[in-house]
Amino acid sequence: AQSVTQLGSHVSVSEGALVLLRCNYSSSVPPYLFWYVQYPNQGLQLLLKYTTGATLVKGINGFEAEFKKSETSFHLTKPSAHMSDAAEYFCAVRGYGGSQGNLIFGKGTKLSVKP
């Protein structure tokens, strides 16, 4: 079965600093991976996704993530944090087998940005 682990339920960075949110996955097949963001009092929206091909994926708002098969990781990064990046971030993996289309989420990481 597929699963996702997000390390750190809360990450705090200063404005302008590097953002690194960690995600490790478990999958018996080549994974399809997603990062979603949830701003306060809003629904989830897609930041970026990895399906096949290039392992470095660029998303909206300057975020990117790199798929590393050897490390079973899909960490999310942004070179310079902005106050507007404060939100909760969720990593997800697609299911397989009887639930091929299902999306399995991690517990989320809340990002705070200090001025």
Add this chain to the structure above:
Amino acid sequence: GAGVSQSPSNKVTEKGKDVELRCDPISGHTALYWYRQSLGQGLEFLIYFQGNSAPDKSGLPSDRFSAERTGGSVSTLTIQRTQQEDSAVYLCASSPRDGWGARGTEAFFGQGTRLTVV
């Protein structure tokens, strides 16, 4: 509609009552998901409807929870004999394809229903 619509947006109910939460997916989307979001628990998978195939109900936490999807469109999540631990935000999402074809596609989320059991 333009996006996934959930109703009501807020629901307060007394312990022991039954509640129904509604989800209108994006027109034409064959996959529909329900999740529960509680503080510190992330998005807990509840149920996944995949086109005409049998739904994946493996995430439903107890037999008090059930869901149906009529005509491949609107879905209703029912919680019977609500308990205080059922208080959470219930999120619905839809995706244009299901099963194997869904693997690279995005799921679109509604704004959620905030359920409070008092």
